[in-house]
Amino acid sequence: MEKNGNIAFDCKYHVVWCTKYRRRVLSSEIEVALKQIVSDVCEERNATILEMEGDGDHFHLLVAVDPQYRIHRLVKQIKGRSIVGS
Template structure:
C-alpha cells in the first residue's frame, strides 16, 4: 500500500501497475541485460521523480508498480521508461538488434 502524501492544498496516493513485454516475446531479458534493465529503470524513474515500488524483470511480461505525483501523466511516464530504456539497451547490447529487428524493444500490454 502506498503512503498518503501531502502537497500544497491536496492529499494524494497515486500508484500505477504497468505491464509490458518484449516485442515478439523473445527471451532476451537474461543475465547482464536483466541486471542493466533494472538499473536503467530505477535511474530513469529517479530522474523523473517517480518511485518504482516493485519490479519483476526476470519474467515475461514485465510488471512494474510505480508511485508518482499528480503532476505526472501516465503517458509521459511510460514514454520515459520504455523509450529511454530501449535506446540505452540497444546501445549497450548490440546483439539485441539482431533478435529485435525494426528498432522496437517493448509493447505495452496493460495499465
C-alpha cells in the same frame, strides 16, 4: 499518502512490458541494465518504485507517481531511455 501543493494523493500504477511474441530475450544481464535504467528515470522524476521484477518475456513495475506528472510521461521516458541505452 503524499502531498503536493493543495492536493493529497496515493496513485500507484502497475506497468507491464512484454516482448514481441513473448520471446524470452530478457537475460539476467539485460534485466540488470533495464532495472538500472528504470531506477535512474524514476529517481529523476520523483517516482517511487514499490516493486520491480523481470522475467524472460516480460517486466513488471509497480510505481507511485504524482498525478500531475502523469504515468504516460514516466513510461515514455523509460521506454525512450531503454531504446537509446541498448
